[in-house]
Amino acid sequence: MRYTATGRARVLKATAPATVLTMLIVAGAVLPAGPGPRAAEVTVAVAANFLATLQQLEPEFEQRSGHELRLAAGSTGSLYAQIANGAPYDVFLAADEARPARAVEEGHAVRGSAFVYAVGTLVLWSADPDGPAGPEALDGEFHHLAIANPRTAPYGAAAQEVLTAMGRWEPLQDRIARTQSVAGAWSAVASGAADLGFVALSSVLTNDAGKGRYWEPPQALYTPLRQTAVLLNRGADNPGATALLEFLLSDDARAVIRDAGYRTP
Amino acid sequence: MLSPSDWDAARTTLLLAATTVFVLILVATPLAWRLAFARGRWARVAEAVVALPLVLPPTVMGFYLLVLLGPAGPIGSWWVKLTGDTLSFSFAGLVIASCLHSLPFAVQPLQNAFESVGRRRLEAAASLRAGPLDAFFSVALPLALRGYVTAAVLTFAHTLGEFGVMLMVGGNIPGRTRVLSISIFEHVETLDYAAAHRLAAALLIFSFVVLLSVYLANGRYRTRVA
């Protein structure tokens, strides 16, 4: 029979690892880390379509500035709802202009800090390289078309605008599957669950699996996807946050952004 | 009070819950029966598999279901050949998903009920010339009724509330796969809290009324037998 320590001895044994752990955490938080003036951590709420591109820019930024990025991705609407409820983000990289403007109006963001960091392109994509690529794809035999939820994702709203302009919105209603974000629309098509999808051009270009065919609907059919960045109140005193925003305007960054399939203003 | 799309979602949700209960009770009965009277390791393995949906994150289930039920997947492609329609993003696919998701909620109460019916009573039935099917309907089923009520109620309520799996497998198609939980979530995401409150409150009251009336009826049944 194995005896376990009793009484005081047992209490000490149990609390020992907890005590050590606490001390380590406190030390880690207090002790300085990284080179340069106190390196900051920037929490970024980034629209789903831009996540991959931001991840590409991340190492460059961190090396240059010494600050660290923490990324939270989602549909623009979803992220905005969180921000409106006090989510701890420093910077908001949206896929539209409207929501950052609302953020400023409702007092969550710093006035005057908003700017367009990229202009997105909506494409109709099919993962099948032999499939129809132009607008006629919408007339073909397909099971499902994936779009991001128009109510929460700007790309989804754009898709709805295009379909409405083409007179296809109503007729295709029960074949249109809505995903949480435009990245979700892309994976629905990539995984084969949907035959077609309205996705961000950047998804098609930056993913190896994107070997299908795509069609760019005329820009006139939808509200331009002027993806706007804004500094949130929480990040106002964060040097890393301002550094990030400046970085996005730098030439190096803009080059990367253009390569990813966006236009820069 | 509720928008037309919300009413649609409510209708879809109720239909989904009712269909799931119907299908799942039929599927869970033989499964629970085997588990109740089986001995040995394989039965325990089967029990663990049945209990998986209890612990799996809905996103894991949703993901694998999408892979299986999508037009490229093993089950999905067979369905396309059979019906010409996909299983993913369809009501049928949603039924399958919610059946799998609520499987332990149906199987476990039934298994417990059958276990308490016990081998002895079934031996007595056999000694009175009742074959296996006869014994099931004339002895086991009446004695297991409470288990059936529990299984049905739990499955119904659980389906009403399921979100993650429904979203991934269903595709949020209005009138087809758009369920109440997704509507509520969308209202929250678009900061339309008033609508979210209305829907959420309606769902809460409805679920409570269902549960209450079932347990009241069950209680009356209980005292009659006692």
Added chain:
Amino acid sequence: MRLSLDLHAHRGRFELRVAEELELEGITSLFGPSGAGKSTLLQALAGFLPGTGRIEADGVVWQDGRRFLPAHRRPVGVVFQDGRLFEHLDVAGNLDFAARRADPRGPSVRRSEVVAALGLAGLLERRVDTLSGGEAQRVAIGRALLARPRLLLMDEPLVALDRERKATILAMIAELPRRFGLPVLFVSHLVEEIAQIADRLVALRDGRTAGQGPTVAMLERLGADVTGHFEAGSLLEGHVTRHDEEYSLTGVDVGAGILWTPGAMHTGVGERVRVRLRARDVAVSLRRLEGVSIRNQLPASIAEIREEPGAYAEVRLDCGGAMVRARITRLAVRELGLEPGLAAYALVKTVAFDRRLEV
């Protein structure tokens, strides 16, 4: 019913091996100590144990290496130790359950007969969980009968009942073969039950049969090692000659003489009865005694004396054909000069008779 058995069953470490031909008529008891395999044998006969060997009944194979007739197709009824009535039905419902599925080829059994024989008339509307033990067992017997089996198996049906209930129900069971035309196989480990109603006895011990034959002879043969020392005794058959109303005694003629037993006033004169004597209640004397309270003194001749380690010896006395055992001290054997062939008397205190055996 003629049963041909060649069974081999395993229950954990217990092994049942029975190769026997049984001719079942009237009440046959399956007798043996706890753990002897009686219930296992019964379960095999009922059809609950596949893969256990060969059973053939009246030329029909119920199971062998290749085939297995499941329980619900065998013309066998079972009364279980724990009754096992269906709680979701009332008593009448339980009886109907059986009647609806009755075997059309089985002996005809009228529901009114069953209700009368088992005294179920007042119970029909009752819910099953309100019945007492005795009531529930009677319903269980009635239910089993209504399925019209050709053989009724009873697995220690009285084990949970108190003495008085046992006596009543035992009497009902004794009637079953005659009234409903089917043999009964009655399992018990209690000698009193067996002795009272069984015509034949099949002995079971450690998973194997230890002989079969008429009850009286078997009990006589089996001796203390099966019945247990305390209960060792003799079974005598006789008929009632007269009743003494004033002193509440009944005289039973057992051939060698008349045994006076208390009570039993309701038995008819001339009726055949059995009387069981416990060996420890029988004394031996060399001549008839006067001035002693012992009423019953049977002339006998000593058949055998078996001395045991310790103080006791068992003396078997031949009382005009019926064997009576007496348990006395070895010292008494020596002092009285007892030896086989000697004429003596078997003395039995009237009080010693088992009141339970009034039939």
